[in-house]
Amino acid sequence: MKRDAKDRAAFTRRALLIGTAQFGIFGAIAGRLYNLQVAKHGKYALLAEQNSISERLEAPLRGLITDRFGTVLAGNQQHWRALFMQALAPDPQAVLDNFYRLVPLPDDEKARIAAELAHRPGYIPVLLKDYLDWPDMAALEVNTPDLPGVVVEVGASRSYPFGPGLAHAVGYVARPNQREAAADPVLSLPGMRIGRTGVEAAQDAVLRGVPGFVQMETNVHGQVVRQVAHDPGTPGQEVTLALDAGLQALAVQGLKDQTGAVVMLDASTGEILAMASSPSFDPSLFDKGVPQATWNAWMADPGHPLQNKAVSGLFAPGSTFKPTVALAAMKAGTLTAETILTCPGFFKLGDHVFWCDNHTAHGSITVTTALQVSCDVFFYQVALGVGIDRIAEMATLMGLGTDLGVDLPDAETGLVPTLDWARQHGIHWVEGSTVVQGIGQGYTQLTPLALATMIARVATGSAVGPHITRRIAGTLQIGSTPGDWPVLDVDPAHLAVVRQGLFEVVNTPAGTAYADRLDLPDVQMAGKTGTAQVHDNTAAEKRQGFNDLTMAWAARPNALFVAFAPYDNPRYAVAVVIEHGNYGGVAAAPIAHTLMTHALTHDPAGRDVPLGGGGA
């Protein structure tokens, strides 16, 4: 017990000593506080008043989009803009009033500025006006003392050197909307853009980059005295497309003012070398805001200029579907290369008569000849023999009516009907429905991109998938070399039979595209024309002697052409669809002819710029 008391006294001594030391340290802290807060108050109060260094975030430069040779397809253009940093202005409203006096703004812009000022944190400046002109600049410069917190600086906006020619494939950017800016504060930075369509949308995350910051020293009036530090952030990465700007220009020229789409692929990799859709629009308008009148005109245009018809346009494939029907029948064993069927010019099923094109009688022919002359009656019979489900099965193998996984937004899958599909949609499927399926009419709806994929697969026997992005920040993407793709699950002998037929289409006088054979030595193109009805002529119209050339534009058939070349060593595949262009051999094949000739003489798929050489 005594010992306890002794221990306790010793502890109390030590605890008191520790407490005294702690009290002493608190005293020292209090002394330091007195020194800082009272003795040196004058010095620090002055520093606080002059303070001084403010920081704001800055939008990164958006990554470039180039074609496979480094030609810039989407770049950045510099312009002057005025920003406002609220924190630097003693009386923000007075500054805004002064600004509006010098640079008048419409009321909706003033409302936007007021809303943004109310919600933004201090380090995110608010955009007052983009695209300042010289009178604006001069007025702001002269009145700087009245405008504390207003910063005039260089900003970047998106530019599209090829304008409407690449509007669909490359896409466009626009200012983020309120909801997007709320979800990701970085998007509320002045100058930030968000990709809306095309590659700009598909690769938005890659192109966007990471914001940097600017640190400025400001004087007591909130004016920037000097820039202390500048971190430009990380610019977005460069996206190199498989596109060849030269081929693209030819595709755009080929379409001219017609409505339609052109897709050219590297047949062995599925790389998209050209992708045009017509009519088109000016993609740079979205950066500043599309004028209402222009928008209204786009909406009223029956050609739907904003739609990328190459990936979202759905068309009946017409006779370009015949190779798929032939492959399905050969796989099922209902058709061989030697099978001979007779075409008297019509095909009778029950009491319904299906006519061959122009009521021509093609006689007794094989499948190659049927493809060559595009005999409908031959394929009516083949389709009936193989059945609708097996046709759809082969179509899926060939990339038709299935998701191709293309790296572009808004891609449509299309439709190749099956009996299940018909049941689910309450459609009574009759044999006649299968008959017209043989010539790509009826319910079948496909995109030009799918048709190009199909002909590339027929050409190479490789299950290539279409894609447009070749490199990201210089790194070659998977799918850009032929070895990346599996072998197509179709008998090569069957493919050879079809290719023979397609060869004869272009290279024999009786072929439907003989006029557009290549005039290159030792190189041949193989292809298939298509003319797809979009309108059933009524009995009354028939009596009046209506034909395709005399009927209204919107009722005329679509013209299609798919092709590959060279015949003996396929490298390129192309699909052309001209809406209401009448005969595929007349309206669509010449465009393919031009593109193939250019591709075969310049060989873009065989060339690539070395790494790092892709810069602008």
Place this chain on the structure above:
Amino acid sequence: MMMDSERLAPQRPFRDRSFGLMRKLLRVNWLFVLCVCLLAGVGYTALYSAAGGAPRPYADSQLFRFIGALVLMLGIAMVDIRQIAKISWPAYALGVLLLLVVMKFGHTGLGAKRWMTVGGMEIQPSELMKLFLTLGLAAYFRRATQERLNEALFLLPAVAAILLPVGLILKEPNLGTAVITAMIGATVMLGAGVRWWKFAILLGVMLVAAPLLYHHLHDYQRARITTFLNPGSDPLGAGYNIIQSKIALGSGGLTGQGYLHGTQNQLNFLPEKQTDFVFTIIAEEFGFLGSMAVLVLLFSIIAMALYTAISCGHVYGRLVALGVAANFFLYCFVNLSMVMGLIPVGGVPLPLISYGGSALTAVMLGFGVLMSVHVHRDVEFASEEF
């Protein structure tokens, strides 16, 4: 009546163990609880100002956390200190285990792996470790006689028990908390009666080891030390916070710029001002007088904890109270010195005032044990216990 009490007499130990809840509540040091609540009120005021004059996002959520922690503290105060003594070593083992777990699975915050989530609550095991180490050491030294304290072999396990968690915390890396943990351990050993000169030797060893340790520091830790030595050299780098913090303090003057009118605070010159630099808000807006009031409140807590230590009848309680007092003192000391540019920035919050749940929970847990010591200051530890 006499008969009754005589009959109860043999059961006295039982009665002693279970003296009623009301009596326990009356024995709580309510002045201490009041000071704790006042400091939380100061915190609410500062956080309200940090948000530009709004209860959200900081002040309200911190208030809710505090209320929860207060209930936890009073709950622990009702637990018999002898029960707590029994789980001292399991608690220590749990603390070390958590440190190992956080090292392996924890997530990284601000460049260090020190956080983990338990049931939706973010905790830093290193914060808990400081309390658990105190408990463990108090249990170890509880029965130590002066003779044993002079044996090096007896002290060795205690030193090892300190160095194990300190090493793990250093590895996170969290230099500030590691040093604080070591100092808490040293304070408890000092309170147990270890000779002063032994600490002098330890200090000497550390001074020799410091340059070696410097080489093992992470780049950001070295940057803190070098910018502390010359903050003006890099006004926008690591020294920026120190300069802005000093400007905030200095511009406060004697009586402050007025609530919600501190320019440094309201114009966002200080990043993280709601956490580590929360004191600058009070100092700028309420001046020297306001900051002195907070200092007085903070020291009253320490003084009352030391009073509990001194007035406690058992060694375990004394050492635990001393450790808890040391922990709170070191929190305040490191944070305030950092804000004033006296020591390198360390990522240590100002307890009860800074925004954040982990340090608050750990501190209030410690206060709960402290109050349990206070409530049970007269209980007798049976010698066979522990």
